[in-house]
Amino acid sequence: NAGVMQNPRHLVRRRGQEARLRCSPMKGHSHVYWYRQLPEEGLKFMVYLQKENIIDESGMPKERFSAEFPKEGPSILRIQQVVRGDSAAYFCASSPDKFLGYGYTFGSGTRLTVV
């Protein structure tokens, strides 16, 4: 019973390139949550998605960032034209229903480094 799977674990991009981060939820889970952790900081909520729907994107930067969770396949967090300030660890979590507040289990994260 695999947990939340994220890939790649490490991603290096040059300024101006695109970054694609993938999150495969636990089996049977249809709700996905993305959080970002800047160096030496706590995690910050970015976006909550259900299959084919964005429920809450209030934590997403207005430009260059987008997220999707298609009917088939993993959830994708996409960052266009990356800048140094995008360097961070990106974690996702999943739940079978709307999160009821009993503690996330995060994936191992993707560590994005922009050079």
Place this chain on the structure above:
Amino acid sequence: GENVEQHPSTLSVQEGDSAVIKCTYSDSASNYFPWYKQELGKRPQLIIDIRSNVGEKKDQRIAVTLNKTAKHFSLHITETQPEDSAVYFCAASKGGDSSYKLIFGSGTRLLVRP
């Protein structure tokens, strides 16, 4: 919006001593308070949580206390061991439709000296 403050930012204790980390929150509607432990380069892992209808919860060497009136909650680790060394994060969320949105503190780096 909701804000969670965490103190201290670093904490060094001798093995066997106790460690206490404190957090305060701003939104009185918050009712769920988890604590996460994060080792270097790894994911944050839930170690204990408490809901607002409970004042204290204990799990072996770890305990969390909650003071709703003062809007603060604390993590207590007794008989610390070197493997307790990590960064600890508190968090808070409101119930109902916003329960998925955890607001994290800035973290406490705990070092347990052998």
